[in-house]
Amino acid sequence: MIPYVKRPADAFWFTPGSTHAAPMRRPSLERLVDGISPTSASRITEAQLIYVVDDTPELTELYTVVLEETGYIVRAFNDRAKALKALKAEKATPDLLITDCAGNSMSVDRFLVCCLGIRPTLRVLMASGYNQTDVRFFKARPERFIQKPFTAGEFLRRVRATLTSH
Numbered sequence: 001m002i003p004y005v006k007r008p009a010d011a012f013w014f015t016p017g018s019t020h021a022a023p024m025r026r027p028s029l030e031r032l033v034d035g036i037s038p039t040s041a042s043r044i045t046e047a048q049l050i051y052v053v054d055d056t057p058e059l060t061e062l063y064t065v066v067l068e069e070t071g072y073i074v075r076a077f078n079d080r081a082k083a084l085k086a087l088k089a090e091k092a093t094p095d096l097l098i099t100d101c102a103g104n105s106m107s108v109d110r111f112l113v114c115c116l117g118i119r120p121t122l123r124v125l126m127a128s129g130y131n132q133t134d135v136r137f138f139k140a141r142p143e144r145f146i147q148k149p150f151t152a153g154e155f156l157r158r159v160r161a162t163l164t165s166h
Contacts, residue, residue: 048095048163052076053083053111054127055103063098063127066152067159080106084114093119096163099142101128112142125162127155 050072052063060076067074075094077083084106087094097115101108108126115122126142127150144162146155 050096051094053099080111
């Protein structure tokens, strides 16, 4: 059984540090991004490709919903090895890689080193239940970090900040 942690109404990720994170609820699309609807001016003007890699299918789905409803093109993976294989085969370079740091078939260090070896300009956002101090011990450091739990609005703001950081 997954331990439930009470969070504000707009938070839908919980159980920080656990490999058993799950959504508290699935918000309506109109409320997904802190009151920003998919039809508002917040939609991106040029479609950008984002890879989402998380071993928890529910989180991968939530990330995908938030990003696609805002206009991004998303390729979602629940396994780092499969994401790496797709990255090697992809003709277009993804604009962003979003990954967690726990679980999966390959360490996050190895995964990021391999990804950046293939696509040196790839921007990386790490979403984790660990805190940023824990992440500093990884050999391959992400460009940006967001600690779970977070709201869809916080997530989207961090995605945009990472995409515009070069």
